[in-house]
Amino acid sequence: MSAPRVLFIGGSGIISSASTRLAVERGLDLHVLNRGESTTRPLPDGVTRLRADIRRPETVREALGDLEFDAVVDWVAFTPEHVQTDIDLFTGRTGQYVFISSASAYQTPPSRLPVVESTPLRNPHWEYSRNKIACEDLLVRAYRDDAFPATVVRPSHTYDKTLIPLDGGWTALERMRQGKEVVVHGDGSSLWTLTHHADFATGLVPLLGHPRTLGEAFHITSDDVLTWDQITHTLARAAGTTARIVHVPSDAIAAEDPEWGAGLLGDKTHSMVFDTSKLRSVVPDFRPTITFEQGAREIVGWYDEDPARRVVDARLDALMDRLVERFRVG
Secondary structure, X not given: OOOOEEEEEOOOOOOHHHHHHXXXXXXXXXXXXXXXXXXXXXXXXXXXXXXXXOOOHHHHHHHHOOOOEOEEEEOOOOOHHHHHHHHHHHOOOEOOEEEEOOHHHEOOOOOOOOEOOOOOEOOOOOHHHHHHHHHHHHHHHHHHHHOOOEEEEEEOEEEOOOOOOOOOOHHHHHHHHOOOOEEEEOOOOOEEEEEEHHHHHHXXXXXXXXXXXXXXXXXXXXXXXXEHHHHHHHHHHHOOOOOOEEEEOHHHHHHHOHHHHHHHHHHHOOOOOEOOHHHHHHOOOOOOOOOHHHHHHHHHHXXXXXXXXXXXXXXXXXXXXXXXXXXXXX
């Protein structure tokens, strides 16, 4: 029996790169379609590389030839137009199409916790999330009306060693090392779920080609739930320093920086805790094992390997100075 043939569109990003490695390790016949190989996250040996631009469907058809797949995963679809292109390309060519949505599509703020897959989708604050919802709506219709074999996967805040899961990124960590205060939204006590991309992969890869996933949605998240203050202090310890936190209301941050504010009001302001029972019903051995303490050490270690990675955003640093001065207590 031949190995399942799977196509990843993308495959070298923060979330997808661990799934690419795991798919190869588990013996899938993995094809990766993108415009060129990432230098930050190179593809592993054993991958069949296809060079094309998914935004130019004619190049995709040329690259694919007459290939058919047991599963196709699009890691870089963000709008209904992107998804419609995929439907046109892969109808009749794949047994499963996996759309990578976002847990930020869930009702914001949530009316009850934990969040389950049947939690309503509604996010009035963040266009990114509304676009993901529109993509899901399109796929629901395609499955219902035309039996297009869609599966929806909703990651939450998934990180690798290159992603600091704190607003401000390295700018915030550099401030900690310099003994300066850092901004944490709200009062720092809302609960947040962080998922290492290697743990995400152990949930995603077994879904590929799984017969009980068509027409269904699954979120894939860790059980590692921390407050934002805990996240900040954990990163500070990994960086060999301490965090001096100044709490700033999310709407005040949004008034100063609408882009930062959209991600807060549309996502991070609210506690998000997930029930993964549905995923475990089809992937019984899904057991996230990587704590954020371990992840934080990986992150700081990666940034400290190369000074060129430790970039401070001067605009954001100045904004944090202003917010700290305005909201510092005592």
